[in-house]
Amino acid sequence: MGKTIIEKIIANHSEESVNAGDITIVDVDATMATDTTAPLAIKSFEEMGGEQVQNSDNTVLVIDHASPPPNEQVANLQARMRSFSREQNTHLYDIGEGIGHQIMIDHKHVRPGQIVFGADSHTVTHGALGAFATGVGSTDLAGIWLTGQTWVKVPETIKIEFEGKLQPGVTSKDIILYLVGKLGISGATYQSIEYSGSATNEMSLASRMTLANMSIEMGAKAGFVDTEGLVLKEPFEHIQPDEDAKYSEIHKVNVSELQPQISIPHSPDQVVNASYVENTPIQQGFIGSCTNGRLEDLQAAAKVLDGKKIHPNTRLLIAPASKQVLHDALEDGTFAILTKAGATFLTSGCGPCVGTHMGIPADEENIISSSNRNFMGRMGNSKSNVYLGSPSVVARSVLHGML
Template sequence: MGQTIIEKIISNHSSKKARAGDIAIVDVDLVMATDTTGPLTIKAFENMGGKKVWDSDKMILVIDHASPAPNEGIAVLHDLMREFANEQGIKLYDVGDGICHQLIMDNHHVKPGQLVLGADSHTCTYGAVGAFATGVGSTDLAGVMLTGKTWIKVPETIKINLTGKLQKGVTAKDLILHLVGRFGIQGATYQAIEFTGEVIEKMSLDSRMVIANMVIEMGAKAGLVDLKGLELPYKYDPVKADPDAHYVKTIEIDVSQLETQIAVPHSPDNIKGISEIEDITIQQAFIGSCTNGRLEDLHAAADILEGKKIHPNVRLIIAPASRKVFQDALSDGTVEVLSAAGATFLPAGCGPCVGTHQGIPGNNENIASSTNRNFQGRMGNRNSNIYLGSPAFVASAALKGKITNPKRRLSI
């Protein structure tokens, strides 16, 4: 019997041919920690007696979740990371550089077929380039910093074949929200998902990152996106599943009739078609996060808002996923379009997504957001309501002051 992609990647990083259910000791290609997890990881490393990381070239630290520091306590933690990076010779991305997952991809720190661990749940984003990437706890990551190895239980794999053509205004975000709603937040727990089909083949890297990013919202260990149709600025050998690989489940989905999808409060799997919830009034709109803060996303918002003004009762906040994204959007005029429409730009980083600072909503406010989670209190106030969707959805809501189908705005 052949192997799935994840079985092959794990086999390539261990001393035996791996099968679903096996326990494998693997060599790790890269580890990453942010300012939410990095300080804990560093302390755990030191408590384990660590003096020197196994390979300073294979570790990345990023200050992105509370960036710039909103208070003295967090500023001290940032300094701890900077000092550790300097002592160990580790690459650190500092305030304003951007979100960890975008920076890892922008700077080609991860490549197809690699095995990457990050102390952040959305590390699975790197599956967009065919890597096995997954989130782990701070203590687990500290162990890898010492040894360069970890143990993994090889996941079973679900294969999803996507056919048809997405309607105008319907995006990769709508597709993955539909799948999260179909599976539920625990429907793919500790399983890998292979995405393939003609829909994937036509997607940009930005869109593929959206798909891989949100597999964690259905409990998956990893999402591996077919590289067919994707051009990367370096040579690579894609890891492909064998024709006789075993899948725990194979699902065929025709996306042609899919409408804009919205996750309504208070769970990412509480999915409604936009036709079911139009006209709900919003007070804040946010475009950003490791899911939808890329150049393609800012372009989608600009397509809606060019030459227009957002609703006077709405605050539109944008946090680009990286400094490069912001600079590219500045160069091509996108920033000017969005700013003229009334958007407020924050430093590149996670921004309001995690609710630690910047953009915390008021009581009983409704937020249209392009992020990945809408749990109660996620953006910093338990008494607010978060509606998740694509950047086009967010821009349309900001323009009209209420939930509006972006397809209508794009048809004008």
């Protein structure tokens, strides 16, 4: 029987051939932890008697969730990350460098065909490169630091084929929102998703990252985007599924029929055509996050807002996914277009997505966000309402003051 992508990658990192359902030990190529998970991982590592982090050259610590720190407790936790990184000779990306998932790709800490574990659920983002990347808890991550290995149960795989050509104004964010709406928030629990098809092959790396990123919103253990059409500066091996690979489900989607999509409060799988919620008043827009904070996302918003002003009853906050994205936006004029339109740029990082600071909404306010989750209280106030959409949808909404 043929193999899926995840079965091939796991076998390459194990000492045996594997099939879905098998449990095996794998060597781990890279790990990542953020300021929300690294402090506990460090504590657990030390309690396990750890002295030297295995593969420290590809161990990445990132201060991105509360960047800069909003209080002294968080500041002290981040200080411990810095001292641990110095002690263990790991990589540390400090305040303003960007979101961990973006940094991992920008700085080449992850490559196609690798296995990456991160103490963050959106580690699945790196499937955009054809890597098996998944989230684990801080204690599990500490165990990987200690041994360089961990156990995995090989997931079954769902195959998604995206065919057709996107209409103007429709993006990979609309595609993945549509899919989350169809499969549901637990429709791919502990499964791998393979995204393929002609529409996928034409996507940029940034658009592929959006697809892979929201795989976890369906409960997926991993999300792979077919590397056909992927262009990187360095050559790499394209790991493809066998023609007779076994899939738990196969879905075909004609993306040419898609309209802009919006996820309504309070769950990512409550997805409707944007026209369904037209004229809903909006008080705040947010463009950023590990889903849609890249240069092409900012450019899409700038295309909508060029020469215009956002509605006086709205605010537009933008957090670039990395400092490199910010530099690129400054160089090509995107930053100027957006700030002249009334946008406020925040520190490169997670920004208001996680609800710790930098954009917490007021009671009863409606927010349109390019991020990936809209659970009640997700952005820091359980009495507000968060809608999810593409950067273009966010820009159009703040321009008119309504969805």
